[in-house]
Amino acid sequence: GDSVTQMEGPVTLSEEAFLTINCTYTATGYPSLFWYVQYPGEGLQLLLKATKADDKGSNKGFEATYRKETTSFHLEKGSVQVSDSAVYFCALRNTGGFKTIFGAGTRLFVKA
Amino acid sequence: EPEVTQTPSHQVTQMGQEVILRCVPISNHLYFYWYRQILGQKVEFLVSFYNNEISEKSEIFDDQFSVERPDGSNFTLKIRSTKLEDSAMYFCASRGVEGHVEFFGPGTRLTVL
Numbered sequence: 001g002d003s004v005t006q007m008e009g010p011v012t013l014s015e016e017a018f019l020t021i022n023c024t025y026t027a028t029g030y031p032s033l034f035w036y037v038q039y040p041g042e043g044l045q046l047l048l049k050a051t052k053a054d055d056k057g058s059n060k061g062f063e064a065t066y067r068k069e070t071t072s073f074h075l076e077k078g079s080v081q082v083s084d085s086a087v088y089f090c091a092l093r094n095t096g097g098f099k100t101i102f103g104a105g106t107r108l109f110v111k112a
Numbered sequence: 113e114p115e116v117t118q119t120p121s122h123q124v125t126q127m128g129q130e131v132i133l134r135c136v137p138i139s140n141h142l143y144f145y146w147y148r149q150i151l152g153q154k155v156e157f158l159v160s161f162y163n164n165e166i167s168e169k170s171e172i173f174d175d176q177f178s179v180e181r182p183d184g185s186n187f188t189l190k191i192r193s194t195k196l197e198d199s200a201m202y203f204c205a206s207r208g209v210e211g212h213v214e215f216f217g218p219g220t221r222l223t224v225l
Binding site for chain 2 (some may be wrong): 032034036043044045046063066089091092093097098099100101102103104105
């Protein structure tokens with residue numbers, strides 16, 4: 001079945017460091033891909049999305065490119081801030097599918 | 113900006129009791145979902161609901177669970193006889209017909225004692 005695999009955390013970075021969180025997926029068809037963020041004590045917020053191959057989703061300085069050839073959707077940010085500390089979930093929903101499938105989540109700590 | 117709301121934010125119950133978690137989806141959305149997240153673990157799909165019926169459910173969603181859209185605005189998840197392992201954060205989500213994105217509520221933390 002469809003699945004999402006993302007790098008294990010926690011990831012600890014200093015402020016202004018470069019961030020990459022790896023995400024790969026397995027799916028039949030052509031899924032839409034998402035990154036959600038969960039701040040401490042809060043729910044899930046959509047961070048960015050891409051709905052077809054080579055699309056780049058971006059928001060708040062975060063970017064991810066839908067790579068069909070490598071079945072990947074890695075999250076990147078050029079300069080992280082303390083306020084970016086959160087858990088990041090990679091997710092997919094397949095064409096015609098009713099549910100979103102989440103990766104295990106990667107916790108990010110950013111130190112001042 | 114429209115948002116999904118959930119009540120209560122935290123529910124504490126005794127094992128074996130029934131609980132009802134409530135959600136108000138975004139008003140023009142037609143697809144509704146429940147997910148759960150056991151503390152520190154991944155977000156797991158429970159059930160999707162469309163056109164007044166369940167469209168898909170996971171193996172977690174057994175006979176102890178049920179969903180209902182009793183009126184035009186609320187979407188509820190009932191757990192008939194709670195177990196300790198039902199303790200989790202439960203998220204409601206909704207999606208429009210044309211949209212790719214599910215919008216999530218803030219969650220209800222269920223604690224079963």
